[in-house]
Amino acid sequence: MPNVSTLTTEDPVLLVQLTDSHLFADADGSLLGLNTAQSLQRVIERVRAEQPQIDLLLATGDLTQDGSVAAYQRFRQLTEPLSANxxxxxxxxxxxxxxLEATVQSRLLEQVVDIGNWRITLLRSNVYKKSHGYLDDTELQLLVNSLSEAPDRHHLIALHHHPVEVGCEWIESIGLHNANAFWGVLERFPQVKALLWGHIHQPFDxxxxxxxxxxSPSTCVQFTPASRDFSVSxxxxGxxxxxxxxxxxxxxxxxxxDNFVFEPDYSANNY
Structure with missing residues (x-):
């Protein structure tokens, strides 16, 4: 598995995670009253100001809301100024x-990346037309192989759905439905140091x-922490x-x- 950079195993690695951008084919598309393309643009401007040298950019799911090729192309266009793998x-x-169509002849969907002294494994937990997540046998085997083949590296695993309870009652049922199988794999490999996910539109650590x-926060609307029912703050x-x-x-x-003013429009609840 080739490195994506010239970093050595003695170098630190800077990752940036963007998640849950919910872009539309229409550049004016909005989610709960928020223009998601403009919101992502503002986040990217902040990343550029704060992180001049990014070793790897991870987009951890829900890049689009409508699943259109045009929306994925917009995501590529907006993130291009970051000049990051x-x-x-x-x-x-x-x-x-x-x-697949929007990423043809690119490495954007490769699932295993060696960088510095780390291996990053990206898992596809999405289930067709369902909100919850599930890692099928192919993904679990990919995880086993990735961990087995790099015993001397530190490992970070990224996926979209949360594999633990996060303190929001309404969101627990749409997490990773086979989390026990996932953790069963991880427990066999002490070199796993971190898990990273999106989906919950709020920080968790x-x-x-x-x-x-x-x-992490979404690049668009944020879910209210510790909420019993669906709630946007x-x-x-970020x-x-x-x-x-x-x-x-x-x-x-x-x-x-900074200087963000937003009141969710629940009458436009198109989430």
Missing amino acids: ARWIPGNHDAWPSM QQQKGVRLLA SEAP YRWLRLQPDGTLDTGVSRV
């Missing part, structure tokens, strides 16, 4: 055939069985950065755009 995985709102568990969109150290530790943080 990138990898995408689908979320529950994505359309796999359109993703905990530890479980020695693994760092991380989720007026909090600003992104997560991760600095992966050669010794297997990591530093990470969330950054949000």
Whole structure:
């Protein structure tokens, strides 16, 4: 598995995660009253200001809301100024055939990346026309192979759906439905250091069985933490950065755009 950069195993690796952008074919498309393309543009401007040298950009699902080729092409166009190697995985709102068409002759959908002293494995947890996630046998075997083939590297696993409860009652049922099988694989490989996901539109940072568990804000609307029912907050969109150290530790943080004013329009509930 070739490296995507010239980093050595002694170098730290800077990752940037963009997630849940929910773009439309129409550049004026909005979600709950928020123009998602404009929101993503503002987040990207913040990334450019704060992260001048990105080693790998991870887009962890729901890049689009309508699953159109035009929306994926817009995502590529908007993220191009970041000048970063990138990898995408689908979320529950994505359309796999359109993703394939929009990424032809690129490496955007490759699922295993060696970079620095780390291996990043990206899993496809989306289920056709369903909100919840599931890792089929092909994905679980890919995970086993990726972990087995690089025992001396530190590993970060990325997927769209949450594999643990996150404290929002309404969202728990649309997480990863075979999380036990997923964790059963991870427990066999102590080199797994971190899990990273999207889907929940809010930050999450905990530890479980020695693994760092991380989720991030959406680049568009945010879900209200600890909510019992579906609820969107007026909090600003943002992104997560991760600095992966050669010794297997990591530093990470969330950054949000400034001067953001938004009140969700539930009458336009097209989520």
